[in-house]
Amino acid sequence: MANLGPGRPRLEQRRRQGTTPRAEILDAAAELFTTKGYANTSTRAVADAVGIRQASLYHHFAAKDDILDALLAETVAGPVELAQRMMGEPEDAATQLYALALFDVRQLRTARWNLGALYLLPELRTERFVAFRRRRDELRAHYERLTVESAAAAGAGEDARILPFRLVETVIAIRYDEGAAGVDTERVIPDAVLRIVGYQGGMGAVRAAAAELLARLSE
Numbered sequence: 001m002a003n004l005g006p007g008r009p010r011l012e013q014r015r016r017q018g019t020t021p022r023a024e025i026l027d028a029a030a031e032l033f034t035t036k037g038y039a040n041t042s043t044r045a046v047a048d049a050v051g052i053r054q055a056s057l058y059h060h061f062a063a064k065d066d067i068l069d070a071l072l073a074e075t076v077a078g079p080v081e082l083a084q085r086m087m088g089e090p091e092d093a094a095t096q097l098y099a100l101a102l103f104d105v106r107q108l109r110t111a112r113w114n115l116g117a118l119y120l121l122p123e124l125r126t127e128r129f130v131a132f133r134r135r136r137d138e139l140r141a142h143y144e145r146l147t148v149e150s151a152a153a154a155g156a157g158e159d160a161r162i163l164p165f166r167l168v169e170t171v172i173a174i175r176y177d178e179g180a181a182g183v184d185t186e187r188v189i190p191d192a193v194l195r196i197v198g199y200q201g202g203m204g205a206v207r208a209a210a211a212e213l214l215a216r217l218s219e
Contacts, residue, residue, distance in 0.1 A: 007032045022060045024050050026074075029067045030113035038068060038121055065128050068118065072132045075115050082217065083142035091213050093149035094199050099210035100146065101168050101190040107184055108171045116172030121211050138163045147197050156198030164193040 005150050028049035032041040043064050047054040061067045082103050086096045108116050123129065143165035157180070171185045190210070191203055 021050075021056070022054065025057055025060055025067065025072060027112065030071055030115055033068065033071070034115065034117055035111045038118065038123065068121075068123070069132060070130060071115055072118060072124075073135065074137050075108070075111075076132075077136070078107055078216045080135060080139050083139065085217055086213070089213060089217070093146050093153060094194055094197070094201070095206055095209045095213060097143070097146040097150050097164065097197070098190050098194055098206050100143065101164060101193045102186060102210055103214060104168050105171050105185050105189050107171070109175060114175050115171060116169060117176055119169075119172070143168075150194070150197040150199060154198035154200060155213065160196045163196050167193055167196065177204070193203060
């Protein structure tokens with residue numbers, strides 16, 4: 001029988017995705033929070049879904065809100081890091097905006113569980129999640145910076161500066177309503193983002209440039 005450590009025997013063989021007990025806990029919590037509801041899910045239910053004792057869960061997370069915070073952090077860490085790295089790249093703002101939107105849509109769409117649906121939880125407005133809100137605000141600021149620069153290059157105004165960030169997050173509702181089936185969100189949403197900022201160039205060229213940028217930064 002696998003063990004989590006001295007005195008923390010696993011109740012049964014592993015049945016969750018993840019290479020570590022912490023990752024398994026996050027996977028189970030993500031499923032329960034997005035299907036049963038955050039308020040309706042206890043730490044005992046999460047532990048049971050992993051197949052460990054509740055005391056073993058507390059070895060990794062002190063409270064349920066710590067689990068939620070870790071899950072939420074995963075949804076913004078990747079795009080924030082990408083936006084920061086792109087600041088030193090030579091591509092124009094429109095290409096970088098397209099790349100950021102594509103990356104963000106892709107990770108929101110393909111994540112095992114639709115964690116973006118948790119953004120509307122009332123708990124997120126409390127002091128406990130201020131760090132996450134600041135991190136999400138940082139991501140929004142990157143979108144707005146690239147939006148303003150792209151619009152200026154296209155001779156457009158700044159009226160749409162808040163829209164690309166919000167448009168990208170519509171993939172959350174699309175996935176919730178339709179399971180992300182039947183809608184090519186990885187093309188439709190980034191394309192729409194550029195049209196919003198007044199981009200008049202060929203989409204094929206910017207798609208190719210954005211894909212090349214993402215590939216280079218992933219090496």
